[in-house]
Amino acid sequence: MKRDIILSGVGGQGILSIANVIGLAAIEAGLHIKQAEVHGMSQRGGDVQSNLRISDREIASDLIPKGQCDMILSVEPMESLRYLPMLATEGWLITNNKPFVNIPDYPEMEDVMKEIKSIPNNIAIDADRLAKEMGSARSANMIILGAASPYLGIEIKVLENAIKKLFKSKGENVINLNLKAFGMGKHIAEKKL
């Protein structure tokens, strides 16, 4: 079993919270893991990505080979497309479809969605809206993670435990909201199956 995942977004959107949940879960599941991150405030507002690799065998490279990525998990729609050369033919593209517009030449959303839909295995969710409706605008990333959960090769329960662990210091209420968001994303993905 191996999953090579590219997490993408814009600096400051918190892609590392998703990486941390998957990382904690992978450890609990006894898997090997490598996670290359982007650090430094210089990345603020710019495109950021993280190479997250989990496997039941020892992992060699910190970087995912081109064309072998099993999943692009993006919190921003245009950013999900930046890493298409990395994606395997059968790979999944799972993204928030709420654009983060901080450049003057951001493309038309219609064109962005057309490109996303052209990937056979895609899930695009308006996670920002759903999170807001749920009463927890900050849980959008957990909805995206939930949408990826059926394809991660890690038991749902283990992922949920990881969410509990990650948000432990923030109290019961925050944990429950994030678990709910996760469940909502998972439900959307399962409808796709």
Place this chain on the structure above:
Amino acid sequence: MEKLMLLGDEAIAQGAIDAGISGAYAYPGTPSTEIMEYIMNSNDAKDKHIRTGWSANEKTAMEAALGMSYAGKRVLVSMKHVGLNVAADAFINSAITGANGGLVILAADDPSMHSSQNEQDSRFYGRFAMIPILEPSSQQEAYDMMIYAFDISEKFEIPVLIRIATRLAHSRAGVEQHTSREQNEIRLPSEPKQFILLPANARRRYKLLLRNQAIFEDASEKSSFNVYFDGSDKSLGIITCGIAYNYLLENFPDRDIPNPILKIDQYPIPRNLVEKIYNSCDELLILEDGYPLVEELLKGFLATGKKIKGRLDGTLPRDGELTPNIVGKALGKEFEETRPIPDIVKGRPPQLCKGCPHIYTYEALNDSLLEYTRGRVFSDIGCYTLGALEPFEAINTCVDMGASITMAKGAADAGFTPAVSVIGDSTFTHSGMTGLLDAVNDNSSITVFILDNATTAMTGGQKSSAYGKIEDICMALGVGKDHIHVIDPLPKHHDVNMEIFKKEIAYEGVSVIIPRRECIQTVARRLKMAKKIKEVHATK
């Protein structure tokens, strides 16, 4: 024992703590910053009373580390690759003085320049100083090597350089912790004069360093970090350095590599092991991240021997970091075409944060220079370097820490006035102060903007050595009191600010303007922390 999930940087830091350091010194710089941050936040380090904290620059950090080594204690000094340029004087000479307590210098290189102005390879510095170099290929090796590095530093009484690259520094993996060593007692060097580099002593010490080269090389030959793997296909032998080994393995999912491999993670280059692979193979491929150091040495100037493939003959790109695919191609693997990046995807460069105080300062600076010809603003290394990009396009240079002031001075001395420099608070105390003294002593016609956001912002908000001291420093260096202005960089003060900007830019002499407003990121963090504390109190 449960493995810790550590960044390469954090594995280095934990390794240093467990190796029994008494202190760590550093100046922040991507990708090395997290080493000091980890030690500063480590309860383990606090319990052991390990000295931590940010130095004014890499040279002061290196010298303090050398002093701690002189006193017999183990010490780590960490910096980014270009930081080693700043520390170079002390670094090179530390090879002549030798170490007393274990002294490890960590340089984090940035091939592909993710966050740097060049991709210089610190292994050249190690060779230049003629000291042992270690280059881990994994986070676990980074941890293990710290213990070993302090061992050989004390055994051979020599500083040891550890070289890592961004991909190891900023990648997380499981690390097993296995050592916890006591710190050294204070103990003076056995040779009382070894740290007095008067020519007579220095010549003696240098001869010792030269004699020790054979001992360092012997250690490389025997090191468990340098490994020879035999293979049946002798048409090609492969030498890897550091993380390049991982990219080689990645191309063989079942790890069934047919060729002989020499994995080099410790230098000086182990001569016998290199001879063994050279003599048993028809050709060699050298895989190393950074400059072609090993390749160049093996190839020789006249390239009269066997074929050596690598970055110099085009088998691999001459610049940029290695990747699994680049290494695969060098091995003759064919890769299928993958999907292209759609044309609609636009570049998204990093930018100043919404609400950043530099935004106003650049807008106002641009306004105040409208009456002059362009190209007058000499800048420096920091978040404010983003002022080079649209929509500001406000600066014309960015070279090295502190160069804004001295380059403006040189241009002014050439008659190109007014000349303006823009430098951050932390960069000013890192390397700007001496340049300002030069300008004062020459009465050069420059206006220095010291953008004071009260932190080292670009690397994530570390404590700035300049905090609360800038006006006093400028005055002490001889800048006239009437030509030092602190302004509030907000649009509502625009008229007052513009008057000051224009007057001082026109002034023929040294003036300093300090736009002062806290970094928006550290403000946000502070408010969040305050809220948290309030919540904790409320629930009590």
